[in-house]
Structures are given as structure tokens and as C-alpha cells.
Amino acid sequence: MNVKETGIADCLLIEPRVFGDDRGFFMESWNQRSFAAAGLDLEFVQDNHSMSSAGVLRGLHYQKPNPQGKLVRVTHGAVYDVVVDLRRSSPTFGKSAGFELSGQNRSMLWVPPGLAHGFLTLEDATHFLYKCTAFYDPANEHSLLWDDPELGIEWPLGDMEPVLSEKDRAGRPLANAETFA
Numbered sequence: 001m002n003v004k005e006t007g008i009a010d011c012l013l014i015e016p017r018v019f020g021d022d023r024g025f026f027m028e029s030w031n032q033r034s035f036a037a038a039g040l041d042l043e044f045v046q047d048n049h050s051m052s053s054a055g056v057l058r059g060l061h062y063q064k065p066n067p068q069g070k071l072v073r074v075t076h077g078a079v080y081d082v083v084v085d086l087r088r089s090s091p092t093f094g095k096s097a098g099f100e101l102s103g104q105n106r107s108m109l110w111v112p113p114g115l116a117h118g119f120l121t122l123e124d125a126t127h128f129l130y131k132c133t134a135f136y137d138p139a140n141e142h143s144l145l146w147d148d149p150e151l152g153i154e155w156p157l158g159d160m161e162p163v164l165s166e167k168d169r170a171g172r173p174l175a176n177a178e179t180f181a
């Protein structure tokens with residue numbers, strides 16, 4: 001697999017090795033040993049799977065305390081995946097970055113603990129899968145406002161209004177959000 005820096009400290013883009021043949025393809029979506037060799041020595045406790053129609057925006061989510069590291073990917077459809085660094089001690093605090101993840105490119109993103117994470121679906125029936133290093137903890141879940149001007153995220157929405165949950169409509173801007181040391 002190929003591991004690339006993203007411009008956000010500790011956040012990595014992973015391109016798995018895909019073996020195609022006349023039956024289809026095969027890839028390892030998680031291998032503890034190969035990831036450890038690439039510097040990602042991880043223990044996961046939860047796997048999640050969501051499906052969304054086109055134009056759904058989920059996020060930007062994080063937990064504090066009990067932040068989750070997430071290894072995210074798309075198996076069908078496509079998303080614009082976004083992270084925001086909320087670690088005050090990080091050289092990239094307050095910065096965001098966006099990546100296209102799709103069933104076609106099969107790229108994965110490692111989102112370290114301390115980042116807010118969200119995505120906009122670009123196609124119908126987009127299946128989003130992720131592994132988490134900490135359990136879901138709804139009492140400590142936070143939503144960072146997806147369109148906070150301070151973040152300046154360029155969501156590829158055109159004139160479209162995204163479909164949001166009530167919780168995400170009420171997200172907090174960075175200036176009032178919980179952050180990490």
C-alpha cells in the first residue's frame with residue numbers, strides 16, 4: 001500500500017494495493033501488521049457502516065473526551081471527505097483538508113484522534129465504512145459547524161443545499177467549539 005501525507009499532521013491518505021483479475025478485484029482493507037509497518041500501530045474496537053443519498057452532509061463530528069481515531073473508506077459511490085484539526089498543540093490546528101474517497105479509487109483516510117470529521121456524498125447509495133479506535137460515546141459527541149466561515153471549507157455543493165441532521169444544523173463554530181490540548 002501507498003501512504004501519503006495530507007497536509008494535516010498525522011492524517012494520512014492510504015492507497016491499498018488492489019489485485020484485479022477477470023473475476024473482479026481483491027484488496028486488504030485492514031492488516032494490522034502492514035499498517036504498523038507504515039507507522040500506524042492501531043487497535044480498533046468498532047466498525048461502522050452508513051449509507052446516504054447524494055447531497056447528504058454528515059459532520060463535522062468528534063468526541064471529547066474519548067476521541068476516536070477513524071480509518072474511513074467508501075465501497076460504493078463517492079464522498080468529499082473533510083477533516084479539521086482541533087488539537088491546539090498541533091502545527092495544523094484550525095486547518096481543514098478535503099479528499100475524494102470513492103468506490104472507484106478505493107482510497108482510505110486515517111483520521112487521528114483530535115480531528116473533527118465529516119463528508120458530503122456525491123452519489124446516491126454511497127456506502128461509507130470506518131473502523132474506530134474508541135467506542136461511540138453519544139454523551140461526549142460534538143458537532144463542529146460544517147459551514148463555519150472561519151474554517152473556509154469548499155464543499156463541492158454548487159447551488160445545492162446539503163441534507164443535514166438536526167444535530168449538525170446546530171453545530172458550533174470553531175470559536176465556540178471544544179478543542180483538544
Ligand SMILES: Cc1cn([C@H]2C[C@H](O)[C@@H](COP(=O)(O)OP(=O)(O)O[C@H]3O[C@@H](C)C(=O)[C@@H](O)[C@H]3O)O2)c(=O)[nH]c1=O
Pocket residue numbers: 048050058059060061062117118119136165
Ligand atoms: C456514530 C454512531 C451512531 N449510532 C446511532 C445514533 C443515531 O441514532 C444513529 C445516527 O447517528 P448519527 O446521526 O450520529 O450518524 P452520523 O451522522 O453518520 O455520524 C457519523 O458521522 C461521521 C461523519 C463520523 O465521523 C462518525 O464518527 C459519526 O459521527 O446511529 C450508533 O448507535 N453508534 C455509532 O457509533
